[in-house]
Amino acid sequence: xxxxxxxxxxxxxxxxxxxxxxxxxxxxxxxxxxxxxxxxxxxxxxxxxxxxxxxxxxxxxxxxxxxxxxxxxxxxxxxxxxxxxxxxxxxxxxxxxxxxxxxxxxxxxxxxxxxxxxxxxxxxxxxxxxxxxxxxxxxxxxxxxxxxxxxxxxxxxxxxxxxxxxxxxxxxxxxxxxxxxxxxxxxxxxxxxxxxxxxxxxxxxxxxxxxxxxxxxxxxxxxxxxxxxxxxxxxxxxxxxxxxxxxxxxxxxxxxxxxxxxxxxxxxxxxxxxxxxxxxxxxxxxxxxxxxxxxxxxxxxxxxxxxxxxxxxxxxxxxxxxx
Amino acid sequence: xxxxxxxxxxxxxxxxxxxxxxxxxxxxxxxxxxxxxxxxxxxxxxxxxxxxxxxxxxxxxxxxxxxxxxxxxxxxxxxxxxxxxxxxxxxxxxxxxxxxxxxxxxxxxxxxxxxxxxxxxxxxxxxxxxxxxxxxxxxxxxxxxxxxxxxxxxxxxxxxxxxxxxxxxxxxxxxxxxxxxxxxxxxxxxxxxxxxxxxxxxxxxxxxxxxxxxxxxxxxxxxxxxxxxxxxxxxxxxxxxxxxxxxxxxxxxxxxxxxxxxxxxxxxxxxxxxxxxxxxxxxxxxxxxxxxxxxxxxxxxxxxxxxxxxxxxxxxxxxxxxxxxx
Numbered sequence: 001x002x003x004x005x006x007x008x009x010x011x012x013x014x015x016x017x018x019x020x021x022x023x024x025x026x027x028x029x030x031x032x033x034x035x036x037x038x039x040x041x042x043x044x045x046x047x048x049x050x051x052x053x054x055x056x057x058x059x060x061x062x063x064x065x066x067x068x069x070x071x072x073x074x075x076x077x078x079x080x081x082x083x084x085x086x087x088x089x090x091x092x093x094x095x096x097x098x099x100x101x102x103x104x105x106x107x108x109x110x111x112x113x114x115x116x117x118x119x120x121x122x123x124x125x126x127x128x129x130x131x132x133x134x135x136x137x138x139x140x141x142x143x144x145x146x147x148x149x150x151x152x153x154x155x156x157x158x159x160x161x162x163x164x165x166x167x168x169x170x171x172x173x174x175x176x177x178x179x180x181x182x183x184x185x186x187x188x189x190x191x192x193x194x195x196x197x198x199x200x201x202x203x204x205x206x207x208x209x210x211x212x213x214x215x216x217x218x219x220x221x222x223x224x225x226x227x228x229x230x231x232x233x234x235x236x237x238x239x240x241x242x243x244x245x246x247x248x249x250x251x252x253x254x255x256x257x258x259x260x261x262x263x264x265x266x267x268x269x270x271x272x273x274x275x276x277x278x279x280x281x282x283x284x285x286x287x288x289x290x291x292x293x294x295x296x297x298x299x300x301x302x303x304x305x306x307x308x309x310x311x312x313x314x315x316x317x318x319x320x321x322x323x
Numbered sequence: 324x325x326x327x328x329x330x331x332x333x334x335x336x337x338x339x340x341x342x343x344x345x346x347x348x349x350x351x352x353x354x355x356x357x358x359x360x361x362x363x364x365x366x367x368x369x370x371x372x373x374x375x376x377x378x379x380x381x382x383x384x385x386x387x388x389x390x391x392x393x394x395x396x397x398x399x400x401x402x403x404x405x406x407x408x409x410x411x412x413x414x415x416x417x418x419x420x421x422x423x424x425x426x427x428x429x430x431x432x433x434x435x436x437x438x439x440x441x442x443x444x445x446x447x448x449x450x451x452x453x454x455x456x457x458x459x460x461x462x463x464x465x466x467x468x469x470x471x472x473x474x475x476x477x478x479x480x481x482x483x484x485x486x487x488x489x490x491x492x493x494x495x496x497x498x499x500x501x502x503x504x505x506x507x508x509x510x511x512x513x514x515x516x517x518x519x520x521x522x523x524x525x526x527x528x529x530x531x532x533x534x535x536x537x538x539x540x541x542x543x544x545x546x547x548x549x550x551x552x553x554x555x556x557x558x559x560x561x562x563x564x565x566x567x568x569x570x571x572x573x574x575x576x577x578x579x580x581x582x583x584x585x586x587x588x589x590x591x592x593x594x595x596x597x598x599x600x601x602x603x604x605x606x607x608x609x610x611x612x613x614x615x616x617x618x619x620x621x622x623x624x625x626x627x628x629x630x631x632x633x634x635x636x637x638x639x640x641x642x643x644x645x646x647x648x649x
Contacts, residue, residue: 009529013522107388116359118386122544122567228518229548232541233357233388237516272519273526275505287478287506 004145008152010269015157016227018265019164020045020219020236024243025250025257026171027215031077033175033252034208035188035201035314039095040080041216042240043102048073048220050106053120053231054113056127062225065127066160069221074213076102081209085202088318099240107233120224120231129158129226160222167215172254184208188312191319201319249302251309263301267294349374349588350383350405352396354412356514356540358386362561363540363580367411367434369562370584378592390511393418401426407591408432409584413481414511419444430596432587434580435481442598445590447583449603451481452488453637454576454610455536456644457630458558459492461574461612462534463500464626465556470501472527474520474546476539477513478506480649485538485560485576487647495633503527507542517545524549524557534558534573547572556621565617573621575613582609606638 024041031038048069056065076098083089107118114120137155140147175181186194187204195201223239224231242264250257275290351371353364364386371382383405385396393415400408401422406429410419413435423431423444431444438446462471473489475482490502505523507513520542524535528549535550536558537543543560544567550557551568559565559575566572583603590596603609612630614622636642 005529009526013526017522118357119359119541122548223518228521228545230517230544232515232517232544234512234515235517237512237519269522272505272522275523288509291506291509 004148005152006273008148010266010273012153012156013269013272014262014266015153015161015165017268018262019161019227020222020239021243021246021261021265022164022168022258023215023219023222024240025246025261026167026254027212027219028244028247029171029252029254029257030184030208030215031205031212032247032315033188033312034184034205035191035312035317035319036081036084036205036209037091037095037316038080038212039092039244040076040098040240041095041243042236042238043095043099044073044076044213044216045220045223045240046099046106046234046236047076047102048217049224049235050110050120050220050231052217052221053123053224054110056123056225057114057121057230060127062123062127062129062221065225066218066221070214070217073217073220074210077209077213077216078206081206084318085205085209088320091316091318103234106231110231110233118233123225123229127225128229129160129222131156131158132162158222158226160218160226163218164222168254168258175254180207185312188314191314195319195321205319245298248309248311252311264294264298267297347378347380347407347588347592348383348405349380349591350385350400350408351584352393352400352408352410352415353384353386354410354414355387355389355511358384360514360541361564361567362543362559363578364411366562366578366580367409367584368581370581371409371588373581374585374588378588380588380592382588387415394421397422397431398425401429406430407588407596409587410434411580411584413479430587430591432584434583437600439600445587445596445598445601447587447601447603449578449609450605450644450646451485451538451576451578451610452491452644452646453605454578454612455485455488455538456492456495456637457605457612457634458536458574458576459489460496460630460633461492461622461626462489462536462556462558463493463496464629465573465621466500466532466534468531468533469497469499470503470531470533472503472524472532472535473505474523474527474535474537474539474543475504475506476508476542477511478509480647482506482538483649484647485536488644489536491644492633496629501531503530503532507539514540514542516542517548520545521549525553528553528555536560536576538576559613563613563615565613565615569617570621572618574618577611577613579603579609579611605634
């Protein structure tokens, strides 16, 4: 039973660490499928984290924090859209510019609002999203195997984790089963065909960016008001870029992207977990070696198993009507 | 033109010569993690604030936000006329060595580095292992499960030293107790990653630990939070962090960075400043464990008596705490 418990705790940790990756990767999926490369995931998430923590602290409600994060993140997405959809600017450059701008924005405002050296005050109690115990988790706890899995892995996360996992099938349905999804994918592959059909390419791309903003905002709120308790400078710690890697790795499809995010998160969880634990047959592994695992795993999987990953054809290319 | 310059430089030289030892213009440079990390840097800030209050002399300050700023920040302070500059953090050592050579008349102080060969650098180190030993004892005395955890920040000998002292303290109370050691990372980002800190703490709780000691700067805030969320105990570091989660933070290993910074400025003011290496230990209250109203209900008199007994023995030299040797 002990082994099962260990596995369940590692998987639960995977789920917690994977949530922001999933949200960001799906956010990226929408914008890239519509033909807008989004390097700015990191920045939007970080900005969302900052606003979520600030508003949650000031109002005492994580929900208002979440709304603020989403609003801010959408605004940044629109800025991104204005620069590279309306003005046909370079999408990668704009995305990177967003990251740099937000990296300074959060700490600067945090400094002037809270005077705490670029962080927000620690959130406590009702200012954060609480872990939810699903019905029957306590009664099923003692049932072997199923109970352990249900109580340890499936129950006991905060609402945003469940949201992230619901977003994946939902986005699959939107992309592949709705008219909107078909048009969105078409805009990313062959925008002139969509244009000829009488649909606004720019309109579609803006809509995709709104969805992108919503998801990045949720990811940010998760970092600062659910998984963590407060905003700290650079707290996104490269997760946006990792999400982008997962997106490429998942070939711009919701299911495989989810798998890629979970793989990265799993590697991180394993790393956290086996640090300082003597392993059977090997003994104590130096912690620097253990901390290498996620990166090595990424390289191995990317080099060995994925094969060729081809993105949407029109991604990164501003659409200009021929005149 | 040349003449004018010569006159100018002569007058500035005169002005500098006329300045008495009392004319200090202090500056402080905080390390990554930020001034209000509620831990190491904040303690340095408190020292500087105390000096400003006591002496009425204002100080300049700078917060390092990326590696490349270190040398530049020190040089700027020296160039703008600060004559006693304190830097918090071992990571500033190289930059300080370089800049100290360029400004031989400026007094430099560094916390957490041992520099003895530069005449205008005064360096302070702490016997973290001694303070950590005592909080290790408290952890072991409090633990019901016989398992306790340690979460370090960046994996460096300094942080290993905290862990090493802690482990000795735990084993001193209960030789069979298990200590889980985790490090957050190997880069300076490890000081500002509270979610990772929380994950590390959770994984230790899952393995049965019920007390966890965080020596990880702002990352430690995540560790304290995780302990409070899970209803377990935590131990803070550097500053007194008992107030952050009363009832969950068992005690804090206070490292009096403020004392070091204050001493740096004050000795420059009264003229007793000299270069070299100072060691702050339990004996001169450089390290200690924090007791206040927030954690009083958590620590029984019996526990306190045992810990104070060990403290007296360490000060007397009859109980030796080994420092970490890589």
